Amino acid sequence: MLLPRRVIANLLGVTTEPESGVRTRTRQAIVSAAIAEWARDFAAPLSAIAERAEVSRSTLHRYFVDRQSLIDAALREAQVVLDNQSAAAVSGCNSAREELESLMRVLVDFGDILIFLFADPNRFAGNAEWIEAEDEMLPEIIRRAQVEGAVADDVEPSWVIGVYYSICYTAASAIATDELSRLRAADIAVRTFFRGVAATPATEPGH
Amino acid sequence: MLLPRRVIANLLGVTTEPESGVRTRTRQAIVSAAIAEWARDFAAPLSAIAERAEVSRSTLHRYFVDRQSLIDAALREAQVVLDNQSAAAVSGCNSAREELESLMRVLVDFGDILIFLFADPNRFAGNAEWIEAEDEMLPEIIRRAQVEGAVADDVEPSWVIGVYYSICYTAASAIATDELSRLRAADIAVRTFFRGVAATPATEPGH
DNA sequence: TCACATTGACACATCAGTGTCTCATTTTCA
DNA sequence: TGAAAATGAGACACTGATGTGTCAATGTGA
Numbered sequence: 199m200l201l202p203r204r205v206i207a208n209l210l211g212v213t214t215e216p217e218s219g220v221r222t223r224t225r226q227a228i229v230s231a232a233i234a235e236w237a238r239d240f241a242a243p244l245s246a247i248a249e250r251a252e253v254s255r256s257t258l259h260r261y262f263v264d265r266q267s268l269i270d271a272a273l274r275e276a277q278v279v280l281d282n283q284s285a286a287a288v289s290g291c292n293s294a295r296e297e298l299e300s301l302m303r304v305l306v307d308f309g310d311i312l313i314f315l316f317a318d319p320n321r322f323a324g325n326a327e328w329i330e331a332e333d334e335m336l337p338e339i340i341r342r343a344q345v346e347g348a349v350a351d352d353v354e355p356s357w358v359i360g361v362y363y364s365i366c367y368t369a370a371s372a373i374a375t376d377e378l379s380r381l382r383a384a385d386i387a388v389r390t391f392f393r394g395v396a397a398t399p400a401t402e403p404g405h
Numbered sequence: 406m407l408l409p410r411r412v413i414a415n416l417l418g419v420t421t422e423p424e425s426g427v428r429t430r431t432r433q434a435i436v437s438a439a440i441a442e443w444a445r446d447f448a449a450p451l452s453a454i455a456e457r458a459e460v461s462r463s464t465l466h467r468y469f470v471d472r473q474s475l476i477d478a479a480l481r482e483a484q485v486v487l488d489n490q491s492a493a494a495v496s497g498c499n500s501a502r503e504e505l506e507s508l509m510r511v512l513v514d515f516g517d518i519l520i521f522l523f524a525d526p527n528r529f530a531g532n533a534e535w536i537e538a539e540d541e542m543l544p545e546i547i548r549r550a551q552v553e554g555a556v557a558d559d560v561e562p563s564w565v566i567g568v569y570y571s572i573c574y575t576a577a578s579a580i581a582t583d584e585l586s587r588l589r590a591a592d593i594a595v596r597t598f599f600r601g602v603a604a605t606p607a608t609e610p611g612h
Numbered sequence: 613t614c615a616c617a618t619t620g621a622c623a624c625a626t627c628a629g630t631g632t633c634t635c636a637t638t639t640t641c642a
Numbered sequence: 643t644g645a646a647a648a649t650g651a652g653a654c655a656c657t658g659a660t661g662t663g664t665c666a667a668t669g670t671g672a
Contacts, residue, residue: 393602464648472629
């Protein structure tokens with residue numbers, strides 16, 4: 199099998215040429231197809247992904263030696279996209295509350311990736327790339343939101359995170375099934391989240 | 406293959422002897438194992454289910470001709486259990502709000518079944534048994550809750566249902582991973598749900 | 613134009629899961 | 643106890659997905 203240096207570099211995740219080139223484009227198409235297809239059904243065969251990417255199964259195997267290496271690549275790609283978008287969304291916010299809202303709108307908008315990443319909790323169990331997927335950013339923002347008072351401080355942060363993601367996920371699903379428009383889904387998701395985890399109003403103390 | 410009348414009756418869903426008998430017990434063990442195993446990983450092979458049920462793969466195939474028929478049975482069983490528990494939970498409640506809370510505590514408690522049923526939205530797409538899975542009860546309760554004022558009436562019922570299930574699911578997951586105790590998970594889930602979809606407080610009108 | 617990179621179309625071998633079947637053994641129950 | 647029921651063990655064929663390889667055709671850039 200012919201395997202130019204560039205590919206080997208790519209396989210190692212070094213990505214010499216991030217933007218142009220035939221191989222980069224083909225590779226990108228395959229990874230994107232994998233994310234989209236596996237968001238729908240993680241058991242989808244490689245042939246389905248090749249078809250969606252409009253390449254032959256041979257070509258797919260040239261870029262990714264086996265199923266696992268494509269999973270790794272898709273996982274890495276999904277995280278990178280989400281990380282970048284998240285960073286962009288958060289910058290320029292003036293409060294933790296704003297950050298949470300802005301971030302949620304991004305996550306809902308990239309529903310495909312979100313579903314791919316979080317549809318099945320143990321989908322990526324034992325995957326090397328998955329360990330670092332424990333987001334560092336969200337817990338930190340939530341802590342600040344608790345200090346700010348935008349989020350109740352008598353609730354476990356892990357629960358807040360769980361609710362956060364599951365509401366994003368619900369919104370993404372609603373969009374995917376045409377139940378709600380993009381805008382409406384994002385709005386109602388933000389509203390539901392903040393009310394759900396809001397600090398206990400002083401008017402009904404612990405009652 | 407030997408196949409007494411009783412089995413054929415069972416296969417047709419007529420269930421002549423619902424409570425005792427060797428075959429009933431074996432059958433039940435297999436279906437339960439299927440739900441538990443498939444809640445973890447829907448791609449799990451039949452051999453894994455047979456192993457968990459402590460029967461041979463031969464026996465499993467005697468009860469369920471093919472994978473699909475076991476899926477059907479598991480689906481039916483899951484729905485029946487949930488339906489019965491739900492009905493019991495709802496009876497004796499004095500308001501839609503109480504019903505929603507009581508129902509949520511049941512769903513969280515039967516997390517395995519909940520995860521099995523709702524982990525993957527299109528897991529059962531095209532399944533004959535799945536059509537009726539569109540619960541009749543929940544939409545009706547939510548409508549009443551909206552009339553009562555316990556749930557905002559400017560929110561799509563489909564969204565309320567989605568949030569309801571996803572919060573149950575999050576709680577079930579938190580229990581499954583030992584993040585929260587059973588009781589705490591149920592409490593915080595109920596609280597989060599009702600605040601999340603509460604009617605807009607008059608103090609901040611549409612702002 | 614020419615060398616090389618890239619691709620598609622096949623042909624395979626392999627493997628795991630599925631479904632069928634037989635036969636010996638154990639369990640159940642009248 | 644003895645017949646019927648139920649099970650386990652294992653052999654077998656079949657299928658879909660995977661992974662490897664070859665070869666011809668096409669694309670690309672100096």
